[in-house]
Amino acid sequence: MLKFDSRDTRYKKPFGAVAAGTTVYFKFPVSADIGATEVALIYRGAEEGKLTLKRLGDVDGYTVFTGAAVFNTPGVCYYRFEIHSVRGTLYAGRVGDDGKATVGEWLKEWQLTVYDPSFKTADWLKGKIIYHIFPDRFCRVEDGRRPAYGKFKSWGKELTIFDPDGIYRADDFYGGNIKGVLTRLPYLKSLGVGAIYFSPVFDSHSNHRYDTGDYMKIDPLFGSEEEFKMLISECEKQGIGIILDGVFNHTGADSIYFNKFGRYPGIGAYQSKSSPYYPWYTFTKYPDEYACWWGVTVVPTVRRDCEEFQNYIAGPGGVIEKWTELGVKGWRLDVADELSTAFLEKIRAKVKSLGDVALIGEVWEDASTKVSYGEKRSYLFGRQLDGTMNYPFRTAILSLFKDRNAENFVDSVMTIAENYPHDALYQSMSLLGTHDTVRIITALGGNHNMRTKAERLHFRMPLAEYKSAARAVKTASAIQYFLPGLPTIYYGDEIGMQGYEDPINRRPYAYGYEDPELLAHYRYLGKIHAEFPQEFSIGCGRNYISITRGKYTLHVYLENMSYTITNS
Template sequence: MAHQAEQINRYNGDYGQFTLKVVTDGVASRIFAAKKNKKAEVLLTYHGYEQHTCRFYFGSDSGITINGAVCQTVCENGISRVSLPLDTETEGLFFFHFELEQNGCLTFLSPDGITDRFAGEWQLLVCNDRYPSEYGFSGGAIYHIFVDRFAKGGDYPPRSDAIMLDWEKDTPEYAEKPGDFLRNNTFFGGTLTGIADKLDYISSLGVDLIYLSPVFTAYSNHKYDTGDYMSVDPMFGGDEALKTLIDGCHKRGIRIILDGVFNHVGDDSIYFDSGNKYGGALHNPSSPYREWFNISPDGGYECWWGVKNLPKVIKCDSFRSYICDTVIPKYMKMGIDGWRLDVVDEYPESFLERITSASKSIDRNAYILGEVWEDASNKIAYGERKKYLCGNALDGVMNYPFRNAVCDFITTSDNEFITDITTTIAAHYPADRLNNSMNMLGTHDTERILTVLGGIPSDGLSNAALAHTIMTDEQYATAKKRFTAAYALLAALPGKTAIYYGDEAGMQGYGDPFNRRPFPWGKEDTGLTDFVRAVNLSKKSCPALIYGDFDPIPTESGVFAFRRTCESETVSCVSNMTNEPYLLPAPAFSLTDGMTACNVPAGQTKILKGDLFNDKAAKRP
């Protein structure tokens, strides 16, 4: 690993500065993660303390296992060094910190620096090697598709109660007020066959993984209200269309994952059956699905976040067996390459691990992606510390913290938040899980990224206003410039770069349902499309951007910079959100536009070959 000497975390505080690094199997790293039963140690260096005592504290949610043990300290020329082994016998999340006592005064060492009070701890994630999440992708991007809105294709008659809208002219149906109930039975006619017909376009964008919105038979256009897990919705083309799409993807070197919605079903499903059409659970106590739901004697039932047409499933043994022994094997054997797991926070650990095991028993390289909105390494949800990244569960997560940090930096130019978030996530996630996480600027659950970067705020606007509010030409130009800076920055960060269908074409829109309009075929912003394609293809050919170490570079206000380093190369990224050009230490070849750059213009991001910020790099006269 290159730059081992630089894999050090440096901290400052009111009472001095220090450095700390974790060494696993003899390799120094910024990452606070270690493999189970592998040798690991923490190395601490500080100065300014002569006659003193250093104590070490280590523990987990279960309690403290090392409570103030006195450290053996080596002091030389005013510099103190401590080397301590870390316990890696048990997988899970652990916490530690140091305390220094000198002349009766106590100071604390933590991620906040050296302070006179307890200010937090470092964490150590101990993982197993059950499912090594190798860099199984070629560095290409993820393309996230909302099926009903991407492309028409094939001849699949709509349901009798489906309301068909005009692809070119109509606006997605919306409620009077945000959050009001909708049946969502309006459709634009996108199909799996339509996606298959556009695979050459998708492939040209540098994509090597397609993530589909749900495809199981369901009443709504979004399909998060599963009606029958064992069939693909006929309006999308059914099982045959999915199989054709899978085969077409694989011929082009593209993998494909489905959205696994295993936390709730639709009220019109064969399982719950609110209309008493299928012998389902609500009206039939003897139904085999009755124990899947929490149904009261008066006919009331537990539903997901109060949404009445989404009955929540109890993860009982029969439901788990049905999903893991019947549903997952069907689609894995059909040829899909994994799952994006919806609202994975609501899955008990044992259920999630069983889903992963069921998938990987059929395809060892199955990709399991979880919907997690926060730091996935230490999250607590529903009273359970989640072990998403410990080796038995997820290969990666939807990296919303990176998205939020990039959007914040591009729109405010404040580099403190993005520096904190990116360094924290990069330190907390095992490298393989971080590099296989999904970095996106937009999804079906967020406003369109161009609207975020250039549109007027949605606060206080009615749905009727949001449905018809579009940017002025001036606003769009601002949004487009910001998008190119944001997307290049996102692509340079560790993780799988993802694009939500149509973002590369210039689509606008506020939150659901306005972020789910039909793709504007024939009206794309081709300049934006070409830019996304160029960035994706550059990353695909750059090992440092696929799996290189992440090393933040201190800069002045308004500039965010870092390097990515692997055994064969180093790449530097500089994002300049000031109003002036940012002068580079030396001219460098730009992967962003294929030209030699001497500076980074205001409002732009450059991905540059070489380690421009190394002390040994060429400097300007």
């Protein structure tokens, strides 16, 4: 009955999101037997309006209507079509997540994302492969340094998942350091890596360092500021940029700012209401009851509207300025949903004032439509993030292995491709694992239904199961690399490291236990990815999916989840 498809530029042009002020052309063919006399485009959201399309005439049994609209306000618009015909008034929308039109009541509308025409992403990061390092667990060169608190372990010793009292304190350290990273730069280059994303490197009293003790200092177990400068310099020589983790929603309770345990000089917010840091936090019953992230008392949250803190982070001489001027080329914002719109815009303004610097946010869902704390977020409209971590692609890949539904997979990918500004899509991570997820090889292995964390800690796949899971990782990573965005390797995934949820997914890098076939596969993907143009195309049949990047096409066969890569 209808031929319109928002993902086909014969019917809507240009494809996907548009810069404000862009003319968007619509072509809407209606089956002649409907007897359409008029078609109108109705839109709402960032802008509201109604556009009557022009009737062109009848072509091949369809009455064709066309029109053009200009959207001037950054944000999300939703649209549908109203058809006046001899049958009465009909409405056209879509069913599911594809772009095709159908007639019916209460159907889903199409989405059109409109972004600020000045939106620009970091040039240096385009087309790069990112390697995600969890600093304490990647590589250690012995230098005699030991943590001031907690347990220091030999590299091969098993993780601590809870202390004898049943509490996990994240205070077992393996001593991964800057010197170790420096020795591994040739290895990273062999993978085609062009950027390193470090989980937090600032002073802290935990192994994950998301409880920042001092934003202005490198954690002494990881290295010194001079060593960090050396790392930046050596990375630049190798064509590798460094992205730091900006944890700006909360600090550590054990910090120069809160100073709950009195380990830092000066007076923290916990110690006195006269502390310069007291206005940063929200106390409900001073000093022991205070707002904290997800109720975790070691990470008190900072007030969303605290200008003093925002200036400390993004103001003159602040955290972002210090480390970016030192040579850092990008920032990943932890829990971006927790940061206010004003703060995000202030961070972007600072970052972009310092040069060609990237800004990526931790957002787990479709960032164009994300709602947090009742607020519609504006991450990708040109004034906040360059891109996101793009977990929806990971979800789509895992779902493909589970249900083997090619159309669902393509629709999931194309929804993000259609909703994100082009440059934001290509400056978003394409990932299979992070420090917050089950290791990809474990996720693609068998379901062993282990009830306790201790069981999950000690589990290793039998050899036959491991080989099957490794084959699945090869297919999943091939898809990952062919999708638009920045392929991101979580350290150790490329060698087959196993592990369930945090902290089991944060073991020390398994030196001496690498899977050579899997590693060779990742090196091959890195090599061909360097030849990919930005654009991609994707298609599917009942039992296959194909993704093309330039002269390379990936074919995935759903019957056994195998793949081939052809070079035209």
